Amino acid sequence: MDIKLELIGVPVTDIDRAKAFYERVGFHADHDVTVSEEIRFVQMTPPGSACSIAFGKGITEMTPGSLDNMQVVVTDIEEAHADLTGRGIDVSPIDDQPWGSFVYFADPDGNRWAVQQTKPRGQ
Structure with missing residues (x-):
């Protein structure tokens, strides 16, 4: 069985500020549907990903900004850093660890993201 x-x-x-931010990061807007006065569903997908994010009205009861350490993976951390910086995203310097290289950023609410190159730079 696959899960x-x-x-x-x-x-x-x-919602609109978050949508604009994630579009600037490079996510594709898959859906933006207002179902009722209580529900607006926005779904966005990073390029090449099989997993999407969703936000809106009536989507989650988590406190805005409480999502910590969402992670996406890239093949070239230097290219990702340059791309995100070029898009006006405030990203950290590249953080080299034995298990990979990372850059970090947060959305306007403070939800934190890690971008990882699984193979450390220079290997």
């Missing part, structure tokens, strides 16, 4: 992780809820305060 596939396909959707992660991200708690945000301002």
Whole structure:
């Protein structure tokens, strides 16, 4: 039996601000549907990913900004750092660890993301 992780809820305060931010990061807007006055569902997917994020109204009861250490994986951390910086995203310097190289950023609500190159630089 396969079990596939396909959707992660991200708690945000301002739906349109979050959508604009994640579009700037490079995520694709898959859905933006207002179901009722209580529910608006926005789904966005990073390029090449089988897993998406969702935010909106009536999506999660988590406190905005409480999502910590969401992680995406890239093949070239230097390219990812340059791309994100070029898109105006405030990213950390590259952090080299024995298990990979990372850059970090947060969305406007403070939900934190790690971008990992699984093979450390220079190997």
